[in-house]
Amino acid sequence: xxxxxxxxxxxxxxxxxxxxxxxxxxxxxxxxxxxxxxxxxxxxxxxxxxxxxxxxxxxxxxxxxxxxxxxxxxxxxxxxxxxxxxxxxxxxxxxxxxxxxxxxxxxxxxxxxxxxxxxxxxxxxxxxxxxxxxxxxxxxxxxxxxxxxxxxxxxxxxxxxxxxxxxxxxxxxxxxxxxxxxxxxxxxxxxxxxxxxxxxxxxxxxxxxxxxxxxxxxxxxxxxxxxxxxxxxxxxxxxxxxxxxxxxxxxxxxxxxxxxxxxxxxxxxxxxxxxxxxxxxxxxxxxxxxxxxxxxxxxxxxxxxxxxxxxxxxxxxxxxxxxxxxxxxxxxxxxxxxxxxxxxxxxxxxxxxxxxxxxxxxxxxxxxxxxxxxxxxxxxxxxxxxxxxxxxxxxxxxxxxxxxxxx
Amino acid sequence: xxxxxxxxxxxxxxxxxxxxxxxxxxxxxxxxxxxxxxxxxxxxxxxxxxxxxxxxxxxxxxxxxxxxxxxxxxxxxxxxxxxxxxxxxxxxxxxxxxxxxxxxxxxxxxxxxxxxxxxxxxxxxxxxxxxxxxxxxxxxxxxxxxxxxxxxxxxxxxxxxxxxxxxxxxxxxxxxxxxxxxxxxxxxxxxxxxxxxxxxxxxxxxxxxxxxxxxxxxxxxxxxxxxxxxxxxxxxxxxxxxxxxxxxxxxxxxxxxxxxxxxxxxxxxxxxxxxxxxxxxxxxxxxxxxxxxxxxxxxxxxxxxxxxxxxxxxxxxxxxxxxxxxxxxxxxxxxxxxxxxxxxxxxxxxxxxxxxxxxxxxxxxxxxxxxxxxxxxxxxxxxxxxxxxxxxxxxxxxxxxxxxxxx
Numbered sequence: 001x002x003x004x005x006x007x008x009x010x011x012x013x014x015x016x017x018x019x020x021x022x023x024x025x026x027x028x029x030x031x032x033x034x035x036x037x038x039x040x041x042x043x044x045x046x047x048x049x050x051x052x053x054x055x056x057x058x059x060x061x062x063x064x065x066x067x068x069x070x071x072x073x074x075x076x077x078x079x080x081x082x083x084x085x086x087x088x089x090x091x092x093x094x095x096x097x098x099x100x101x102x103x104x105x106x107x108x109x110x111x112x113x114x115x116x117x118x119x120x121x122x123x124x125x126x127x128x129x130x131x132x133x134x135x136x137x138x139x140x141x142x143x144x145x146x147x148x149x150x151x152x153x154x155x156x157x158x159x160x161x162x163x164x165x166x167x168x169x170x171x172x173x174x175x176x177x178x179x180x181x182x183x184x185x186x187x188x189x190x191x192x193x194x195x196x197x198x199x200x201x202x203x204x205x206x207x208x209x210x211x212x213x214x215x216x217x218x219x220x221x222x223x224x225x226x227x228x229x230x231x232x233x234x235x236x237x238x239x240x241x242x243x244x245x246x247x248x249x250x251x252x253x254x255x256x257x258x259x260x261x262x263x264x265x266x267x268x269x270x271x272x273x274x275x276x277x278x279x280x281x282x283x284x285x286x287x288x289x290x291x292x293x294x295x296x297x298x299x300x301x302x303x304x305x306x307x308x309x310x311x312x313x314x315x316x317x318x319x320x321x322x323x324x325x326x327x328x329x330x331x332x333x334x335x336x337x338x339x340x341x342x343x344x345x346x347x348x349x350x351x352x353x354x355x356x357x358x359x360x361x362x363x364x365x366x367x368x369x370x371x372x373x374x375x376x377x378x379x380x381x382x383x384x385x386x387x388x389x390x391x392x393x394x395x396x397x398x399x400x401x402x403x404x405x406x407x
Numbered sequence: 408x409x410x411x412x413x414x415x416x417x418x419x420x421x422x423x424x425x426x427x428x429x430x431x432x433x434x435x436x437x438x439x440x441x442x443x444x445x446x447x448x449x450x451x452x453x454x455x456x457x458x459x460x461x462x463x464x465x466x467x468x469x470x471x472x473x474x475x476x477x478x479x480x481x482x483x484x485x486x487x488x489x490x491x492x493x494x495x496x497x498x499x500x501x502x503x504x505x506x507x508x509x510x511x512x513x514x515x516x517x518x519x520x521x522x523x524x525x526x527x528x529x530x531x532x533x534x535x536x537x538x539x540x541x542x543x544x545x546x547x548x549x550x551x552x553x554x555x556x557x558x559x560x561x562x563x564x565x566x567x568x569x570x571x572x573x574x575x576x577x578x579x580x581x582x583x584x585x586x587x588x589x590x591x592x593x594x595x596x597x598x599x600x601x602x603x604x605x606x607x608x609x610x611x612x613x614x615x616x617x618x619x620x621x622x623x624x625x626x627x628x629x630x631x632x633x634x635x636x637x638x639x640x641x642x643x644x645x646x647x648x649x650x651x652x653x654x655x656x657x658x659x660x661x662x663x664x665x666x667x668x669x670x671x672x673x674x675x676x677x678x679x680x681x682x683x684x685x686x687x688x689x690x691x692x693x694x695x696x697x698x699x700x701x702x703x704x705x706x707x708x709x710x711x712x713x714x715x716x717x718x719x720x721x722x723x724x725x726x727x728x729x730x731x732x733x734x735x736x737x738x739x740x741x742x743x744x745x746x747x748x749x750x751x752x753x754x755x756x757x758x759x760x761x762x763x764x765x766x767x768x769x770x771x772x773x774x775x776x777x778x779x780x781x782x783x784x785x786x787x788x789x790x791x792x793x794x795x796x797x798x799x800x801x802x803x804x805x806x807x808x809x810x811x812x813x814x
Contacts, residue, residue, distance in 0.1 A: 030602065031632075034621040045604040048776070050611065057668075085597045085637050085660075088609040104598060104708065106609050145775050153780070160806070161621035162779035165710045168614035169776060173602040190492045191511060195437065195580040197452040202495040202513050204457065207575035214441040214568035225438075230492050253492075261464075301511065303572045368552050369455070369576060372569035373560070399567070 006279040008383055009312065009346040015275050016288050016313055019295055023179040023247070023321050030168060033159050035220065036177035037323045042153040045171030047143035051106040056138045059098040059120060059127055060111035063135040070132065077127045083108070098127045107139050114138035146170065156323055181321045184246035185212045185225040186238050188253035188263055189301055192227060207303055207369070208252045215310045216250070218403065219318040230254055235266045243292050247321070250314060253301030263298050267291060279345045279383065283308040303369050308348045308378070315402060329401030330380065332393050333358035339379055339388040347381035350374075351396065358396050376400070413686040415790055416719065416753040422682050423695050423720055426702055428654070430586040430728050437575060440566050442627065443584035444730045449560040452578030454550035458513040463545045466505040466527060466534055467518035470542040477539065484534045490515070505534045514546050521545035553577065563730055588728045591653035592619045592632040593645050595660035595670055596708055599634060614710055614776070615659045622717045623657070625810065626725040637661060642673045650699050654728070657721060660708030670705050674698060686752045686790065690715040710776050715755045715785070722809060736808030737787065739800050740765035746786055746795040754788035757781075760803050783807070 007015070025039035054060065061077060069075050077098040081089045085102040093099055093110035100122075101107065101114060112135045119131035146152055152170055157163060159177070167175055192206035193199070209225045216223035224246070228238040230253070242249045254263035264287050267273050271291030276298075278286050282305040287298030297314050299306040319326035336359040341347045350371040351360045360379055361371045380395045381388060388394045414422070432446035461467065468484060476482050484505040488496045492509040500506055500517035507529075508514065508521060519542045526538035553559055559577055564570060566584070574582055599613035600606065616632045623630035631653070635645040637660070649656045661670035671694050674680050678698030683705075685693050689712040694705030704721050706713040726733035743766045748754045757778040758767045767786055768778045787802045788795060795801045 030617050031620055034624055046606060046612070050606055051609070083609075087597070104596070104611060145777050152777075159621075161618045161625070161714065162710075162776060162782075164617035164621055165614040166776050166780050168602045168617050169612050171602050171604045171606075171612065189511070190494070195575045195578050197578045199453060199457055199578075202458070202490075204511060205453070205576050205578065207572040210437050210571035210575050211568045213438055214566075214571055217441055218568070303569075307568065369569060369573050370552050370559075373573050 006277045006284065006345075007275060008279050008344070010383075012275055012278045012280075012286075012288075012313065013316075016295075016317060019274070019288075019290055020317065020320055021247070021295065022323065023181055025176050026179050027174050027176050029174050030164060030172065033164060033167075033175050033177055034161070036159050038153060038155050038157045038159055038163070038175065039178050039323075040155060040176040041151055042167055042170055042172065042175075044146045044148055044150050044152050044169075046146070046169065047148045048146040048169045049140050049142055049144060051142050053140050054101045054103055054105050054107055054114045054138060055140045056114050056116045057103050058101060058114045058116045058138065060093060060101045060107050060114050061098050061129070061133065062093065062095050062111060063113040063133045063137065065095055066113070066115065066129055066131065066133045068132060069129055071130045075129050077129060079122070079125045079127050081108070098129075112136065112139070156325070158325065178322045180221050181247040181318060182222045182224070182245065183216045183248045183250060183318065184242035185209070185216065185223060186228050186235075186242060186249065186251045187212065187225065188228050188230055188235065188251060190229050208301065208306060211303055211307060212250060212252060212299075212310070215307065215315070216318065219315055220322060220324065221248075221318050230262050232262055232266060235262045236270065239266055239270060239291065239296070243294050243296075246294075248295050248297070248318065249291075250297045250299060250310075252299045252306050254298075263287070267296050267298065271296070280308070280312065281341075281345055281347050283312070283348070286313065288313065304350070304372055307372060311378075311402060312348065327401070329398050331396050331398060333396045335360070335379070335388045335390060335392050335394050338390045339381065339394070341381040341385060341387040343386050344383050346383045347379070348397070349379040349381065351377050351379045353377045353396050353398065358394065413684045413691065413752075414682060415686050415751070417790075419682055419685045419687075419693075419695075419720065423702075423724060426681070426695075426697055427724065427727055428702065429730065430588055430654070432583050433586050434581050434583050437571060437580050437582055440571060440574075440582050440584055441568070443566050445560060445562050445564045445566055445570070445582065446585050446730075447562060447583040448558055449574055449577055449579065449582075451553045451555055451557050451559050451576075453553070453576065454555045455553040455576045456547050456549055456551060458549050460547050461508045461510055461512050461514055461521045461545060462547045463521050463523045464510050465508060465521045465523045465545065467500060467508045467514050467521050468505045468536070468540065469500065469502050469518060470520040470540045470544065472502055473520070473522065473536055473538065473540045475539060476536055478537045482536050484536060486529070486532045486534050488515070505536075519543065519546070563732070565732065585729045588628045588654040588725060589652065590623045590628045590630045590655045590657060590725065591649035592616070592623065592630060593635050593642075593649060593656065593658045594619070594632065595635050595637055595642065595658060597636050615708065615713060618710055618714060619657060619659060619706075619717070622714065622722070623725065626722055627729060627731065628655075628725050637669050639669055639673060642669050643677065646673055646677060646698065646703070650701050650703075653701075655702050655704070655725065656698075657704045657706060657717075659706045659713050661705075670694070674703050674705065678703070687715070687719065688748075688752055688754050690719070690755070693720065695720065711757070711779055714779060718785075718809060719755065734808070736805050738803050738805060740803045742767070742786070742795045742797060742799050742801050745797045746788065746801070748788040748792060748794040750793050751790050753790050754786070755804070756786040756788065758784050758786045758803065760784045760805065765801065765803050
């Protein structure tokens with residue numbers, strides 16, 4: 001497998017999008033549904049409030065009994081019942097009467113307003129009233145928030161704390177959401193070892209196992225990370241095994257655009273390589289294929305290249321699989337220094353942006369992790385631009401926007 | 408316990424900040440450290456790259472052997488060794504020789520450049536070279552990214568995928584981070600029942616159990632949620648029990664500014680109520696106290712009021728406990744309609760903002776959850792403003808910014 005022609009980024013995205021898969025749905029307990037994507041309509045079983053309820057601690061009364069009342073012109077009512085929280089009264093309130101009522105309790109029949117405790121003075125069964133009320137004052141009417149049978153939420157909504165509250169109030173303790181994809185990451189490379197203070201010979205620390213785990217986690221997907229040596233048979237077995245267990249497979253390493261690169265060859269033998277080599281910097285040696293109807297993303301072994309490839313190609317795919325609204329924030333900033341680029345290539349330059357300016361973090365080679373640590377964004381240079389001049393406005397992709405988005 | 412004077416928001420914040428606690432630290436495996444806050448300096452055990460390494464699949468050569476070479480004027484070298492990934496060569500390369508080398512492998516002694524495979528043609532032990540190289544081309548030098556003994560990260564850094572990669576490369580497979588606080592939430596109210604299609608009498612669905620769980624989760628803290636009836640003795644026991652188990656206790660309900668509100672009374676008996684009643688809308692009946700040297704946040708039972716109180720008072724506290732950089736994004740938008748407010752009161756009006764305009768979502772009462780679902784921000788009206796006129800610029804707090812912030 002040896003593709004020498006680099007495909008432009010938009011065309012690469014198209015190829016991948018045509019193979020977009022969507023997860024099925026599952027029922028989860030409402031307490032586990034935070035940040036999940038709703039997969040059903042919610043039709044309320046209840047009105048909310050479920051009854052006319054008191055919005056205050058105070059006394060249910062007839063508003064007309066308070067007309068004209070002030071601290072200097074008070075009136076007295078008779079307390080005929082007391083309703084605590086969770087309690088209710090069967091009494092029908094008449095003119096001249098008051099019923100003590102807790103916040104949230106049902107306003108008794110006959111009453112049309114609630115006077116706050118602060119404007120009253122209670123002595124035995126006698127209540128002195130020191131303020132006037134309008135009818136409906138401090139009453140939350142039945143169905144004011146939601147009416148029984150109302151459709152209160154549509155599918156595809158991300159469940160924030162407030163959506164969970166609304167769903168609970170509608171009478172649901174579980175909810176249908178989109179499943180999270182299970183992602184298997186196969187990090188390849190004979191030279192890779194786990195982090196340790198001591199290294200021998202040509203050993204290199206496998207840092208991609210952490211990067212890729214965290215990158216996948218940041219899309220809300222499940223992730224498991226494996227390691228495989230650069231051996232065709234081992235790689236075949238690892239890939240076939242992963243394709244059985246996971247919805248998506250990501251590999252890192254072994255994608256360089258040359259002969260003898262195990263991963264791309266194996267995907268080519270087992271399925272179809274649809275993409276290999278994109279006009280992007282960093283990240284040119286990226287591949288995408290389908291094996292057994294499952295997507296395989298072949299990322300570079302270089303940490304920085306792998307991150308860019310993930311952000312550009314894998315993240316949108318994993319988000320869309322779960323129906324997560326995703327809209328990386330592209331903002332305009334003034335370039336504090338010039339940034340070279342080539343026509344026909346899309347650049348994602350590691351950079352640091354404040355509210356006005358963006359500064360490219362210059363570094364040699366795509367292995368320079370330091371530049372990713374110091375950056376909070378990419379400068380995005382489209383393929384039809386030949387770089388950015390000092391002081392020129394350019395497009396910036398903020399890392400903080402690479403996440404679940406609530407429109 | 409009955410505080411009738413409302414405290415301004417900035418003063419309430421001060422009172423709470425004076426009791427700010429900070430969590431201790433713990434060691435976690437690097438694969439579990441994503442989004443945690445670093446609590447140690449990272450001093451690298453290694454240089455990175457650990458040796459001069461090849462940045463390409465190709466052939467290590469002496470650059471001078473390629474000077475003047477082009478596709479029409481090629482030269483031939485002798486291949487004397489082959490280095491796969493994870494492998495290395497003990498040969499010392501001489502002029503006229505080439506050693507095949509994989510990306511990431513150590514550049515052999517004597518060589519000073521790597522020619523990409525694409526610009527060569529291999530026949531047996533003979534290598535035809537079709538391009539000129541400058542010394543150092545396609546070589547990543549030892550320590551180019553990190554030097555052994557360098558301090559590569561300071562404490563208080565949020566660990567993103569790239570920081571994890573850097574820490575791994577430095578030789579660490581575990582890392583010291585700030586502990587997450589354990590938060591106990593006690594939802595009070597006799598009337599509360601779990602969500603169900605069928606309700607009786609004055610029963611109200613306990614939606615706050617879901618809201619508060621999700622709100623606490625969104626700060627990265629651990630959370631457990633309980634329910635307690637409005638009974639002084641039960642509440643005392645629940646609170647004392649929670650104070651033993653958790654670092655922070657949050658209650659909802661029973662905070663109305665009146666006599667007979669169980670939660671505030673109990674906190675007053677067991678410890679000290681430092682705050683009760685804030686000049687904020689919605690959310691006036693909010694309390695804060697310390698019991699057994701632990702903070703207790705007393706939130707309203709009204710879902711919307713509780714959310715605002717959480718966002719304004721609890722969220723910054725829980726973030727700071729873990730040393731998470733937190734900076735809710737306050738942006739300016741044009742108000743599409745007028746928003747009334749009172750002098751001396753801080754308003755957090757549920758609203759929906761796009762890139763230019765913000766529209767307050769009008770609704771009666773603080774129990775109206777619908778308005779939270781439709782909103783993506785608060786309009787923030789400071790205490791010295793008497794509302795916002797139509798078309799006027801105002802300050803907006805975007806919900807999406809209520810999270811871990813990477814400066």
